[in-house]
Amino acid sequence: GAVVSQHPSWVICKSGTSVKIECRSLDFQATTMFWYRQFPKQSLMLMATSNEGSKATYEQGVEKDKFLINHASLTLSTLTVTSAHPEDSSFYICSARHPLTYEQYFGPGTRLTVT
């Protein structure tokens, strides 16, 4: 199956700092990628849809100035958590949509801990 990678797999940062998470589709070009957040024992919650070459579409309640998304190429989308706070600690998962099948392939996730 298609492979989507994320980097880093886990990160610890201090409150007030910014953290960048990368999502790469390794064997297909994805014009659309998605960013999800998952709290313990909860389902994945869509944060935003990342479109290559255009602005991301954010879900209601997600602050676009806090969660900056850049989809600069067909294989890379980045999520930057700016001025991170402890409540931003969560598991962030990206997915890439295959251009032919429309199937979403998920990355392995990034565990963010803000101290």
Place this chain on the structure above:
Amino acid sequence: KNQVEQSPQSLIILEGKNCTLQCNYTVSPFSNLRWYKQDTGRGPVSLTIMTFSENTKSNGRYTATLDADTKQSSLHITASQLSDSASYICVVSGARGSTLGRLYFGRGTQLTVWP
């Protein structure tokens, strides 16, 4: 409201036993229903995918069923193994209008297999 409900929330079984997980959904119309396995601290991995016209789909020891009339799906795991311990997530994809391509996630069933 488009929702996906799973039961039970958690389940403990002994190695070698079978189990069945349930998924009820209200997403309509839908294009397909997927079952994912999510290991702790990892991203979801697809097990099965069924369109509305399919009743059953197997993948090794995993067998998914779908009743589009009653909007119910089940995932049956046979001869469970310790490595089956994970969260199993039911995901329904919308088919039209504002729901087109959007994924609706259940909260998952946490399965624990004991030796």
